[in-house]
Amino acid sequence: IREHSRIYQIASIPGDGIGVDITEAAVQVLNTLSATLRTFQFDFKTFDWSSDKYLERGWYMEPDGLEQLKKHDAIYFGAVGSPEVPDHISLWGLILPIRKALNQYVNVRPTRILPGTKSPLENVKNEDLDWVIVRENSEGEYSGQGGTSHEHSDHAVATEVSIFTQVGIERIMHFAFETAKSRPRKKLTMVTKSNAQRHGMVLWDKVFYEVAKQYPEVEIDKMLVDAMTVRMVLHPKSMDTIVATNLHADILSDLAAALSGSIGIAPSSNLDPTRKNPSMFEPIHGSAPDIAGKGIANPVGAFWSAAEMVRWLGEEAAADALMKAIENVTAAGVKTKDLGGDKNTKEVTEAVCAEIQKLQ
Ligand code: ATP
Numbered sequence: 595i596r597e598h599s600r601i602y603q604i605a606s607i608p609g610d611g612i613g614v615d616i617t618e619a620a621v622q623v624l625n626t627l628s629a630t631l632r633t634f635q636f637d638f639k640t641f642d643w644s645s646d647k648y649l650e651r652g653w654y655m656e657p658d659g660l661e662q663l664k665k666h667d668a669i670y671f672g673a674v675g676s677p678e679v680p681d682h683i684s685l686w687g688l689i690l691p692i693r694k695a696l697n698q699y700v701n702v703r704p705t706r707i708l709p710g711t712k713s714p715l716e717n718v719k720n721e722d723l724d725w726v727i728v729r730e731n732s733e734g735e736y737s738g739q740g741g742t743s744h745e746h747s748d749h750a751v752a753t754e755v756s757i758f759t760q761v762g763i764e765r766i767m768h769f770a771f772e773t774a775k776s777r778p779r780k781k782l783t784m785v786t787k788s789n790a791q792r793h794g795m796v797l798w799d800k801v802f803y804e805v806a807k808q809y810p811e812v813e814i815d816k817m818l819v820d821a822m823t824v825r826m827v828l829h830p831k832s833m834d835t836i837v838a839t840n841l842h843a844d845i846l847s848d849l850a851a852a853l854s855g856s857i858g859i860a861p862s863s864n865l866d867p868t869r870k871n872p873s874m875f876e877p878i879h880g881s882a883p884d885i886a887g888k889g890i891a892n893p894v895g896a897f898w899s900a901a902e903m904v905r906w907l908g909e910e911a912a913a914d915a916l917m918k919a920i921e922n923v924t925a926a927g928v929k930t931k932d933l934g935g936d937k938n939t940k941e942v943t944e945a946v947c948a949e950i951q952k953l954q
């Protein structure tokens with residue numbers, strides 16, 4: 595047996611609200627995992643970048659913040675957002691610059707219904723819903739381009755420019771096809787709105803069909819985003835891997851998380867597939883100010899995100915073990931309120947740690 599042969603440097607950014615609670619829980623679970631398996635260790639460095647600090651200091655990240663992050667093997671992120679800071683300021687102060695500067699052009703959002711939980715919709719059986727949503731994470735509708743004129747009159751005009759590049763679409767499509775190919779059903783659904791948006795979305799469609807030629811083993815179909823919401827609710831079993839733009843996938847993945855039981859369980863990975871920069875792992879939920887500081891946030895999305903991080907670091911067996919521990923805990927009915935249970939963050943965390951320790 596290798597003893598602690600590898601030390602992973604992890605940058606941890608708890609951020610705001612329940613981001614703080616669930617990051618603490620995730621660190622505890624990751625440390626329990628490494629202490630139990632004894633084949634690797636984590637060295638966490640915590641960055642206190644948050645909305646409270648922004649209000650105090652006037653900035654989210656130090657000027658060399660991105661350089662500091664680059665020194666790590668991976669980044670673990672909690673959440674950012676505060677009732678006291680406009681959301682576009684906090685998002686553009688922290689999470690969006692990281693995704694862009696570190697070339698994290700893919701956002702992966704797996705969705706499943708965990709054992710011992712169920713969908714809020716009666717027609718959706720647990721085995722019917724097993725998706726991976728691949729979200730374009732670097733351009734499109736969140737390019738940040740545009741402007742406002744006549745801002746201080748009653749006739750303000752604002753433009754929000756979506757940018758789609760051939761290179762940007764090609765690389766996300768390749769990632770989506772590779773993902774689809776690696777899964778048993780080998781099925782990829784591409785989401786678009788090319789009936790109403792006649793430039794970027796048309797290019798998106800065109801590149802999709804071109805890249806598809808290189809993956810004859812993958813079964814493909816195309817959906818308009820509006821019809822897609824209906825299909826997700828009524829026929830979840832008809833889909834497997836899904837690829838969509840930054841905005842569309844953002845919305846569809848919240849719907850997917852709700853269909854799978856709670857937004858509190860859903861994980862996400864912001865990946866730089868070239869591996870030249872660290873990738874970043876975070877639950878899809880936000881800072882949830884309504885339940886912040888109460889100790890009742892569901893930490894499952896944080897643990898699942900941690901498992902995705904462990905997998906990306908190359909520790910497949912450890913990632914599988916962590917997922918198994920999470921699933922044993924939900925199966926045993928140890929759940930927070932959002933999943934219909936009566937446990938708090940600490941109780942769920944301790945139950946997952948106890949499951950991990952049974953591995954030894
Ligand atoms: P953001 O703008 O950062 O995406 P948001 O305002 O969309 O945030 P979220 O924080 O994502 O809101 O969550 C919406 C609601 O879902 C919360 O107010 C909370 O009630 C619930 N919720 C989110 N995450 C969790 C969790 N981990 N556990 C329990 N409930 C949660």
Ligand code: MG
Nearest residue numbers: 848878879880
């Ligand atoms: Mg949200």
